[in-house]
Amino acid sequence: MLVYPLQWxxxxxxxxxxxxxxxxxxxxxxxxxxxxxxxxxxxxxxQLQKLEALEAENRRLRALLDSSFQVGKRPMLxxxxxxxxxxxxxxQIELNKGTLDHLFKGQPLLDSQGVMGQLIHVGPFTSTAMLxxxxxHAIPVQVNRNGLRTIALGTGSIDRLELPHIPDxxxxxxxxxxxxxxxxGRFPPGYPVAEVNGVEQDPGRAFSRVTARPRAxxxxxxxxxxxxxxxxxxxxxxxxxxxxxxxxxxx
Amino acid sequence: MNLTRHHGGTxxxxxxxxxxxxxxIPLSDxxxxxxxxxxxxxxxxxxxxxxxxxxxxxxxxxxxxLDVLTGTLLGQHALSLSLVAYFCVRLHQRIxxxxxxxxxxxxxxLLILHQLLTLWVDSTIGRPAHPPxxxxxxxxxxxxxxxxxxxxxxxxxxxxxx
Numbered sequence: 001m002l003v004y005p006l007q008w009x010x011x012x013x014x015x016x017x018x019x020x021x022x023x024x025x026x027x028x029x030x031x032x033x034x035x036x037x038x039x040x041x042x043x044x045x046x047q048l049q050k051l052e053a054l055e056a057e058n059r060r061l062r063a064l065l066d067s068s069f070q071v072g073k074r075p076m077l078x079x080x081x082x083x084x085x086x087x088x089x090x091x092q093i094e095l096n097k098g099t100l101d102h103l104f105k106g107q108p109l110l111d112s113q114g115v116m117g118q119l120i121h122v123g124p125f126t127s128t129a130m131l132x133x134x135x136x137h138a139i140p141v142q143v144n145r146n147g148l149r150t151i152a153l154g155t156g157s158i159d160r161l162e163l164p165h166i167p168d169x170x171x172x173x174x175x176x177x178x179x180x181x182x183x184x185g186r187f188p189p190g191y192p193v194a195e196v197n198g199v200e201q202d203p204g205r206a207f208s209r210v211t212a213r214p215r216a217x218x219x220x221x222x223x224x225x226x227x228x229x230x231x232x233x234x235x236x237x238x239x240x241x242x243x244x245x246x247x248x249x250x251x
Numbered sequence: 252m253n254l255t256r257h258h259g260g261t262x263x264x265x266x267x268x269x270x271x272x273x274x275x276i277p278l279s280d281x282x283x284x285x286x287x288x289x290x291x292x293x294x295x296x297x298x299x300x301x302x303x304x305x306x307x308x309x310x311x312x313x314x315x316x317l318d319v320l321t322g323t324l325l326g327q328h329a330l331s332l333s334l335v336a337y338f339c340v341r342l343h344q345r346i347x348x349x350x351x352x353x354x355x356x357x358x359x360x361l362l363i364l365h366q367l368l369t370l371w372v373d374s375t376i377g378r379p380a381h382p383p384x385x386x387x388x389x390x391x392x393x394x395x396x397x398x399x400x401x402x403x404x405x406x407x408x409x410x411x412x413x
Contacts, residue, residue: 087323092322
């Protein structure tokens with residue numbers, strides 16, 4: 001909180017230039033943007049229709065299988081990045097929202113493409129988040145194709161995650177999508193995390209070397225989504241939905 | 252030492268604030284890892300100039316601020332900066348009379364000590380090893396020392412900080 005004025009001052013040139021750009025945009029530019037947004041919305045709406053049908057079908061099938069899986073909508077908040085530099089050897093970002101917006105420690109962070117990381121420190125006006133590529137970060141994931149569970153570790157380079165302890169005969173191949181498994185209770189299940197881009201089998205080693213590329217635009221996003229666990233979480237019967245209960249009590 | 256002799260505390264605070272601003276101002280990825288440690292340079296200058304006002308305590312507080320700003324382990328920079336301040340105050344009479352290049356060399360050693368302590372804490376808490384370019388900020392900082400020294404001396408004389 002004491003350092004907030006400094007961060008605000010450093011962020012000032014960017015925020016003012018953004019403000020100027022927004023308020024001085026020409027009519028034509030606005031019209032163009034409007035048109036492109038309209039088409040985009042149309043496309044997204046069409047996709048959403050399909051999604052709703054799929055969701056309903058999924059729920060029916062889940063009901064048949066007698067497992068509770070919450071697809072319910074989660075409350076979200078868009079937070080902006082402060083343009084301040086952190087330690088260059090740590091993958092952390094500073095957000096412009098804090099406890100005044102009811103953020104809490106450990107909350108997951110997404111962008112439009114996938115999972116970005118989690119909050120590790122929350123102040124009144126700002127909060128610090130650790131990205132999934134930080135060397136001390138690990139995220140429980142699952143291969144989307146067959147449900148193989150594993151953990152993705154950060155490596156310290158912005159475009160690489162590592163999947164340790166995958167046996168040589170495991171069914172995993174290049175191009176597989178990794179989604180959050182929801183185990184561990186921090187991240188909501190089913191969000192895309194990374195895409196496998198290297199499987200290397202070395203006969204001399206017990207495990208194969210698997211690397212993946214994060215889906216989220218970790219070094220390019222300007223805005224991120226902070227996600228809350230749904231208020232009404234089912235009873236902790238099957239493992240995937242036991243997640244997120246600890247989160248609420250932290251607030 | 253009576254209180255009336257103390258002058259220009261705000262100037263000292265402002266230089267530290269400016270150093271911290273320079274520490275978090277966004278740079279492109281190519282230059283991020285080359286950024287010299289401005290706060291350490293400022294601290295060294297004030298420890299040499301006014302060892303009875305700025306010393307270990309100031310280093311500790313500046314370090315805590317730096318930890319919060321850069322998201323490192325709380326106390327990491329506080330530890331290394333207080334040690335730097337200690338050595339600086341301990342040797343200030345000797346360093347003051349050195350010619351500029353020798354002063355820059357001493358500053359280089361102090362900056363390397365600062366980075367070494369940070370690295371030590373980093374590896375203790377299990378961070379992976381840094382590339383060799385990790386040490387470049389110290390060299391750049393030492394190369395910039397004559398400039399920093401002139402500028403800060405001008406400031407000090409101008410506002411008669413003592």
